[in-house]
Amino acid sequence: MAHLHDCWHCGAKDAASLFCRYCNTIQAPTPDYYEFFDLPRCLALDSEDLKNRFYTLSRLLHPDRYTRRSEQERRFSLEASSILNDAYRVLRDPIQRAEYVLRQEGFPVGDQRNKDVPPELLEEVFELNMALDELRGGDLEVLPQLDAMRRRFQEMLAEIDSGLQALFARHDAAPAEERKEVLAAIRSTLNRRRYISNLIQEVDRQLAARNA
Amino acid sequence: MSTFQIDFSSAQKRRIIGIDLGTTNSLAAFMDLTGPEIIPGPDGSRMVPSIVSLDVSGSFVVGEPARRLLIDAPERTVYSVKRLMGRGREDVAEELKLFPFRIAEGSEQVIRLQLGDRTFTPPEISAQILKELKRRAEQYLGEEITQAVITVPAYFNDAQRQATRDAGRIAGLEVLRLVNEPTAASLAYGLDKRKEGIVAVYDLGGGTFDISILRLHEGIFEVLATNGDTHLGGDDIDNRLLAIALEDIASEWGEDLSHNGEAVQTIRQAVIRAKEELSFQPVTVIDLEYRGRRYQRELRRELFENLIRDIVERTLGPCRQAMRDAGLEPEQIDEVVLVGGSTRIPMVRRAVEALFKAKPHTELNPDEVVALGAAVQAAILSGDVQDKLLLDVTPLSLGIETMGGVVSKLIHRNSTIPASATEIFTTSVDGQRNVLIHVVQGERELAKDCRSLARFDLKDIEPMPAGMARIEVRFLIDANGILNVTARDLRSGKEQSIEVKPSYGLTEEQVEAMIRESFEKAEEDLRERQVREARVEADNILAAVEKARLSDAWLELTDEERAAIDAAINELQMVYHSGDHLLIRDRIEKLDAATRRLAENMMNTAVRQALKGTKIE
Numbered sequence: 001m002a003h004l005h006d007c008w009h010c011g012a013k014d015a016a017s018l019f020c021r022y023c024n025t026i027q028a029p030t031p032d033y034y035e036f037f038d039l040p041r042c043l044a045l046d047s048e049d050l051k052n053r054f055y056t057l058s059r060l061l062h063p064d065r066y067t068r069r070s071e072q073e074r075r076f077s078l079e080a081s082s083i084l085n086d087a088y089r090v091l092r093d094p095i096q097r098a099e100y101v102l103r104q105e106g107f108p109v110g111d112q113r114n115k116d117v118p119p120e121l122l123e124e125v126f127e128l129n130m131a132l133d134e135l136r137g138g139d140l141e142v143l144p145q146l147d148a149m150r151r152r153f154q155e156m157l158a159e160i161d162s163g164l165q166a167l168f169a170r171h172d173a174a175p176a177e178e179r180k181e182v183l184a185a186i187r188s189t190l191n192r193r194r195y196i197s198n199l200i201q202e203v204d205r206q207l208a209a210r211n212a
Numbered sequence: 213m214s215t216f217q218i219d220f221s222s223a224q225k226r227r228i229i230g231i232d233l234g235t236t237n238s239l240a241a242f243m244d245l246t247g248p249e250i251i252p253g254p255d256g257s258r259m260v261p262s263i264v265s266l267d268v269s270g271s272f273v274v275g276e277p278a279r280r281l282l283i284d285a286p287e288r289t290v291y292s293v294k295r296l297m298g299r300g301r302e303d304v305a306e307e308l309k310l311f312p313f314r315i316a317e318g319s320e321q322v323i324r325l326q327l328g329d330r331t332f333t334p335p336e337i338s339a340q341i342l343k344e345l346k347r348r349a350e351q352y353l354g355e356e357i358t359q360a361v362i363t364v365p366a367y368f369n370d371a372q373r374q375a376t377r378d379a380g381r382i383a384g385l386e387v388l389r390l391v392n393e394p395t396a397a398s399l400a401y402g403l404d405k406r407k408e409g410i411v412a413v414y415d416l417g418g419g420t421f422d423i424s425i426l427r428l429h430e431g432i433f434e435v436l437a438t439n440g441d442t443h444l445g446g447d448d449i450d451n452r453l454l455a456i457a458l459e460d461i462a463s464e465w466g467e468d469l470s471h472n473g474e475a476v477q478t479i480r481q482a483v484i485r486a487k488e489e490l491s492f493q494p495v496t497v498i499d500l501e502y503r504g505r506r507y508q509r510e511l512r513r514e515l516f517e518n519l520i521r522d523i524v525e526r527t528l529g530p531c532r533q534a535m536r537d538a539g540l541e542p543e544q545i546d547e548v549v550l551v552g553g554s555t556r557i558p559m560v561r562r563a564v565e566a567l568f569k570a571k572p573h574t575e576l577n578p579d580e581v582v583a584l585g586a587a588v589q590a591a592i593l594s595g596d597v598q599d600k601l602l603l604d605v606t607p608l609s610l611g612i613e614t615m616g617g618v619v620s621k622l623i624h625r626n627s628t629i630p631a632s633a634t635e636i637f638t639t640s641v642d643g644q645r646n647v648l649i650h651v652v653q654g655e656r657e658l659a660k661d662c663r664s665l666a667r668f669d670l671k672d673i674e675p676m677p678a679g680m681a682r683i684e685v686r687f688l689i690d691a692n693g694i695l696n697v698t699a700r701d702l703r704s705g706k707e708q709s710i711e712v713k714p715s716y717g718l719t720e721e722q723v724e725a726m727i728r729e730s731f732e733k734a735e736e737d738l739r740e741r742q743v744r745e746a747r748v749e750a751d752n753i754l755a756a757v758e759k760a761r762l763s764d765a766w767l768e769l770t771d772e773e774r775a776a777i778d779a780a781i782n783e784l785q786m787v788y789h790s791g792d793h794l795l796i797r798d799r800i801e802k803l804d805a806a807t808r809r810l811a812e813n814m815m816n817t818a819v820r821q822a823l824k825g826t827k828i829e
Contacts, residue, residue: 055432059601063630063691067388067593082630082688089627 003035008072018061018080026061026073029080033087033100043098043168043186045091054088094164095193098186105180107187118192124149128199132206150203153196160193228359228388228594229349230396230586233338233376235294235445236418236553238262239580240345240360241587242353243596248400248587250580251349259579260348264340265289266327274344283481286312286473288328292447295419296323296334297379298372300716307443310451312473322718335379335718336726342383360385361590363582364693365420366392367440367607369653370665371716373694378718382726388593390692393417394424395604396585397551398433400576409546410436412534414564414572415582416527417552419445423531425538425545434603437537437626439530446487446554449520453483453511456519457498461507469502478502490516491556517559524563531567537626548572553579603628606689613650613659622687625655632688636702643675647683651695664715668697671709683708739793746796750784753800757781757807765813773809780806 006013007020008027016027018036034041037053059065061084066077090096099109117125128149131142167189171182229251230241237259240251250258257276265273265281266288273281281289295307301315301323308315314326324331342362349357362385364376373390380387394413408429415422422440426433457479462468469475482500489496490513498509535542548564550572555561564572576584591597605626611619612635622633637647647670654662673681682702689695699708718726757777760766766774784799 055429058432058603062601062603064389064589064592064601065595068595078630078688078690081691082632085628085631086633089631 003030018057026066026076026080028076029061029083031083032104033083033091036083036087037091039091041101042172043094043101044165044172045097047092050088050092054084057084094161094168095190098164098168098190102183102187102190105183107183109187109190118195121192121195124152125199128203132202135206135210146203146207150200153200153203156196157193157200160189160196164189164193226359227353227355227357228361228590229345229357230583230588230590231342231345231360231362232393232396232583232586233294233341233362233364233379234262234418234582235292235420235447236262237579238341238345239583240349241580241583242349243587243591243594248584248591250583251345251352253348254351260341260344261291262294262341263289263291264293264327264337266330268328270330272340274340282477283474286477287314287326290325290327290337292419293325293334293337295443295447296325297338298334298369298375298717299323303716311447312476321714321716322722333718333726335375335723336382338376338379339382339726342379342385346383346385358384358386359388361389361391361586361593362387363393363396363586364390365415365417365440365442366394366422366424366438366604367420367442368693369442369608369663370693370695371663371714372442373692374714374717377692377694378723378726381723384727387692389589390694391586391589391602392422392424392435392438392604392693393420393582394422394438394549394551395426395433395435395602396583396589397549397581398424398426398585399588399600399602400581400585401549401573410540410544411547411549412531412545412568412570413549413551414527414531414555415440415551416554416560417445418554419443419447421445421527421530423527423534425534425540431599432601432603434628435605435626436540437534438605438607439534439537440607441526441530444523444526445552448523449487449554449557450480450484452519452523453487453498453516454480457483457507457509460509464507465505475502479507482507486511487516488556491558513558520557520559524557524560527560528563528567542567542569545570549581550574551578551581604691604693605629606631606693608653608663609655610665610687610689610695611652611654611659611662613652617659619652619654619657619659619662623689627689629689629693630691632686634684634686637670637681637683637685638679639673639676639681640678642678644678644681645673645675646671647673647681649685651687651697665695666715667713668699669711669713670699671711673708674701674704742793743791743796746793746800747788750788750796750800753803753807754781754784757803757810760807760810760814763814763817765810765817768813769810773806776806777803777810 003017004014005016007016007023007025009025010020010023012020012022015021018029019026030036037050039045061077061080063074063077063081066074090100102109131146131149134142135146164186167182167186171179171186174182227242230248232239239259241248242251252258253260260275261279263275263278263282265278265285267273278289282291290313292311295311296304296313300321304323307313316324316326316331322333324333325337346357360380362376362380364373376390377387394415397415398411398413411426411428413424413426420440420442421444422438424438425436427436454476458470469479478500482498486496486498490511494513496511498511500507545568548568548570550561550564555578561572588597588600589602592600592602606623606629607625609621609625610623611621614620622635623631637649639647649668649670650659651665651668652659652662653665656662670683673683683699684702685697685699687695687697697710699710700706701708780803784803787795787799790796
């Protein structure tokens with residue numbers, strides 16, 4: 001939740017977050033996405049509520065509203081609007097939102113792209129690579145097989161996504177000291193998800209190259 | 213037309229005008245009490261053709277008067293200069309086959325155009341158009357104008373935007389905002405009356421094509437996706453017709469005119485006329501006369517449409533991509549707005565209607581709607597309009613070149629702006645003092661296939677073992693769609709110095725020099741005009757006195773009075789060629805004083821004669 005600081009403009013103590021509650025002057029914005037939106041650090045967010053907050057804050061912070069203000073206010077407005085837009089982009093997407101929270105809690109994500117095949121996928125990945133090799137070799141008979149594999153991966157993604165929802169709810173309900181454990185589970189799920197979605201992209205790329 | 217809630221409570225504020233700096237025509241508009249209005253010229257014209265010519269005395273001729281010079285003095289006249297804004301020499305190789313641009317020698321980083329014996333960069337040429345609009349606005353509104361909103365194609369990259377802003381500065385205008393043309397058009401239409409909805413703006417101008425898809429929500433115009441082609445427009449259609457006419461004339465007259473600038477311009481104007489007529493009638497005639505020879509050729513709309521079909525189809529790909537990026541199907545588009553003169557072509561309208569499955573809006577003049585929208589945006593900035601807000605996006609992804617020439621994307625296309633990204637950089641060699649960051653714009657994987665924006669040199673890094681330095685670089689795209697880069701040394705917390713080397717376009721120093729030069733030039737121009745005006749006045753009074761010598765009133769003067777007049781005439785003649793308008797005016801006043809009695813006498817004589825009923829001459 002919003003953290004209060006002293007106003008740079010009127011000097012009032014502990015009076016300001018995005019604006020000073022006394023003189024209403026724009027402040028140096030917080031870089032924390034949740035704090036910026038004045039939201040609790042939950043992984044499940046109501047997208048309609050988030051959108052309304054985004055529009056309300058846009059009206060208040062956009063540089064168009066500060067053209068004739070002081071240099072300092074113009075700078076804060078630019079800075080705040082860019083954080084607002086970046087934050088909205090990240091928070092409205094469940095995957096990016098989870099990755100953001102993981103990074104903040106000290107779980108780096110996305111470092112182990114494609115390197116290690118998740119053991120339970122070994123067989124499928126082997127099969128897929130064979131099929132793609134044949135496709136590159138001009139064998140069009142693998143097309144139905146590729147299609148089926150693509151569908152299978154898509155199903156896996158859907159399964160992962162509903163699993164993630166449950167994990168998000170668990171995270172949000174857990175007391176602070178248990179959250180790390182849930183986050184660890186979320187991270188491995190996200191890595192698996194990323195791996196599978198890369199596989200789908202690879203299939204699409206190869207098919208597109210084939211059609212071109 | 214919508215109504216605007218306007219707050220004029222602080223009317224003493226400086227006025228901000230809106231400007232559409234177009235490929236073919238440019239316009240200025242302002243927010244009047246009832247809504248945005250185009251600012252007309254002294255002759256009532258609403259558009260300034262984007263044509264600039266340098267006359268033999270070295271002054272610029274802009275707009276309609278320059279159009280004639282396209283034919284009479286093509287070597288010192290330029291049009292469609294917007295196509296060259298923010299571009300490098302190699303970018304325009306294709307254009308040069310079709311446009312009579314004369315690129316000067318030594319045009320590496322910035323193109324220089326040859327006009328007569330002088331050379332100018334595209335921003336300097338554009339600045340002349342902006343100056344003309346500024347003059348018109350000052351004359352019409354009766355106040356000095358120093359601030360403006362200028363529109364740019366949504367698909368303009370960073371260099372093209374910077375070049376436009378530079379043009380404004382050279383023209384003596386503080387550019388408070390660059391607004392994307394399709395977004396501006398949506399503001400002019402006031403479509404927010406419907407509270408909620410999805411709007412597609414299809415903007416086919418003289419040289420550029422843009423498509424923007426917006427979501428309207430209680431006065432917020434949120435761009436969801438934009439796409440386009442900065443080199444597709446009515447000019448391409450003209451070139452197609454021109455090529456056919458040239459070929460036809462070559463076979464008819466046995467003469468290839470394609471390298472004859474004057475002839476090409478005559479033919480171009482004739483085919484443009486024919487193109488425009490075909491929007492209203494099914495058949496027309498390309499009709500022209502050149503050096504006493506007449507060329508006529510019937511052109512049917514059917515043939516015309518076959519000729520331009522692929523050009524129209526080229527606009528549909530970006531439209532589909534924008535819909536994909538916005539995550540929308542054509543059925544979800546509630547309204548379509550047409551912008552740009554080329555959308556008058558029936559085939560274009562049909563294609564748009566078929567694609568979006570919605571009848572397009574055409575209530576506002578497609579040539580004027582962008583300028584009107586710019587005026588609305590100007591009123592938003594000034595605070596006069598408070599119930600609207602534009603949230604635009606960056607049209608192209610921004611990235612940095614990494615190992616092996618691969619691009620690492622930092623800000624994706626269609627991100628709402630202002631947008632930012634932060635990266636930590638380090639050194640790879642012990643004691644390394646500099647880190648070079650190559651920033652590119654575009655969607656391709658390899659840096660060489662993207663548009664190079666600039667190289668940022670992080671300088672004076674504290675010498676340290678390799679990998680120990682930690683420099684945080686913040687890339688921020690502002691509300692104009694222009695990149696700002698700042699860097700901080702995370703170890704010392706100090707701001708890290710950066711040297712910016714733009715890949716295309718002018719350096720800050722060059723722009724400053726041009727502003728200075730233009731300012732000096734303006735003073736020079738003003739002085740010259742004042743001297744000319746003073747001389748005209750001197751001519752008038754000298755002629756009047758000479759005429760008065762022949763009248764009865766002259767005879768009624770004393771000898772002293774006559775001598776004083778002759779002395780004053782002499783004094784005025786002595787300073788007539790001095791070039792000092794204050795001195796000339798001073799002597800005019802003295803002569804005026806010396807001839808006061810003479811004037812009175814003449815007046816009395818006139819009255820006496822009038823009373824007698826005789827007419828005096």
